Amino acid sequence: MNDNAAIHVEELTERYGDLVAVNGISFTVNKGEIFAFLGPNGAGKTTTVEMLECLRKPTSGKAYVLGYGISKDRENIKKKTGVLPQDFATYERLTVKETIQYFAGMFNSHPDVDGLMKLVDLEDKKDAQFKHLSGGLKQRLGIAVALVNDPELIFLDEPTSGLDPKARHVVWHLIDEFHKQGKTVFLTTHYMEEVEVLADRVGIIYEGKIVALDATEKLISDYGKKNLLVLKKTTPNAVPTIEKLGIKANFDNTSGDVTVHLNHAVAVSDILHELSSADIHYRELQLKRSSLEDVFLNLTGESLGEDDKI
Ligand SMILES: Nc1ncnc2c1ncn2[C@@H]1O[C@H](COP(=O)(O)OP(=O)(O)O)[C@@H](O)[C@H]1O
Ligand SMILES: [Mg+2]
Structure with missing residues (x-):
């Protein structure tokens, strides 16, 4: 000890x-x-x-x-x-x-x-x-x-x-x-x-x-999901444009949102630059940081629950 x-x-x-x-x-x-x-x-x-x-x-x-x-x-x-x-x-x-x-x-x-x-x-x-x-x-x-x-x-x-x-x-x-x-x-x-x-x-x-x-x-960076970039109400062609940078993007048909799992290799500014060069618009941009909730979910397969949010 x-x-x-x-x-x-x-x-x-x-x-x-x-x-x-x-x-x-x-x-x-x-x-x-x-x-x-x-x-x-x-x-x-x-x-x-x-x-x-x-x-x-x-x-x-x-x-x-x-x-x-x-x-x-x-x-x-x-x-x-x-x-x-x-x-x-x-x-x-x-x-x-x-x-x-x-x-x-x-x-x-x-x-x-x-x-x-x-x-x-x-x-x-x-x-x-x-x-x-x-x-x-x-x-x-x-x-x-x-x-x-x-x-x-x-x-x-x-x-x-x-x-x-x-x-x-x-x-x-x-x-x-x-x-x-x-x-x-x-x-x-x-x-x-x-x-x-x-x-x-x-x-x-x-x-x-x-x-x-x-x-x-440290727990958040080890076990959390990668940080997320969400482009609200954009168009499906945002996906191939972003993927040109060697990073995966997903289009949600229902919401019209594109979600990108960020990693260290690609900067948000590069993504935004690529989109603007291709004249692709979006209504809003959100950056979601990993939290202990992600850590907990990854480790236990369960959520600590919405009720616990402050
Ligand atoms: N005096 C006790 N007798 C029997 N079971 C108990 C007693 N105290 C707690 N438990 C049980 O032990 C487990 C852990 O309880 P507890 O230490 O109170 O957890 P937490 O504080 O994280 O909610 C639970 O399943 C609870 O029902
Ligand atoms: Mg207790």
């Missing part, structure tokens, strides 16, 4: 009866990075996080968090890490301030409660009861709670699930601020955009196994 590892996992497995929820996964999270676990519901994300948080004993395998073994060193891990559980909830009747104070008491820590409320922008809501907070505010309070012990590393299990785009961006900002202090973030999510925006590296987890793990951009 290298000194720079914030989390190191070897062959970690969790069975629930016959179900292998987490199936022999191995990975390392470096100190100071935002690492994301991306996968659909039921992939094994929460089970993994719960093992790393020492809430759940693995069936087999090893894991170290900040150098401490999860089976032996629970106290040290608890002291130095913060946790935002999936669907964070707490006492309905406690106010924002009381909630932070309550969790600080549990950790025997003495945080600057006003400072924490300011950090998550809940000063105005300090006397509001938990039950009266919106989903976004509850998550922000959850993040404040995760920070009461001034942790080196935070686990965030689906921190923006179900939030509207505005609330989601606020949470992203908070995660980024924490990261900027040199802290480590282990995040689970089923939102691809969240990973693309936040994560330095991503592990894609599917049916309990890690099917790919790398820097986000």
Whole structure:
């Protein structure tokens, strides 16, 4: 295990009866990075996080968090890490301030409660009861709670699930601020955009196994489809004109669109130049970049789903 590892996992497995929820996964999270676990519901994300948080004993395998073994060193891990559980909830009747104070008491820590409320922008809501907070505010309070012990590393299990785009961006900002202090973030999510925006590296987890793990951009360039050029409402003779450049093009009879899978050999400007020389017109031009959605589809044959788009 290298000194720079914030989390190191070897062959970690969790069975629930016959179900292998987490199936022999191995990975390392470096100190100071935002690492994301991306996968659909039921992939094994929460089970993994719960093992790393020492809430759940693995069936087999090893894991170290900040150098401490999860089976032996629970106290040290608890002291130095913060946790935002999936669907964070707490006492309905406690106010924002009381909630932070309550969790600080549990950790025997003495945080600057006003400072924490300011950090998550809940000063105005300090006397509001938990039950009266919106989903976004509850998550922000959850993040404040995760920070009461001034942790080196935070686990965030689906921190923006179900939030509207505005609330989601606020949470992203908070995660980024924490990261900027040199802290480590282990995040689970089923939102691809969240990973693309936040994560330095991503592990894609599917049916309990890690099917790919790398820097986000690297995964997209390795497994994504090539970037696409779409010429809307053009004519079929655009195809042979483009193919003169040694690149394949497809005409869709229904839409009248021509699609070109771009590669490094041909520049978009060459294609446009060729079309204009042949006096071929189009209504609109679109460039589509590969995304993690393509990566996921290529690796699993399944889509992470339209519902997950932000
Ligand atoms: N306590 C449990 N008992 C039995 N099965 C469970 C339990 N928790 C999770 N599972 C199952 O384990 C699999 C992985 O679940 P989970 O780790 O919650 O995935 P994710 O967080 O990626 O949605 C799912 O099939 C889920 O139904
Ligand atoms: Mg989960």
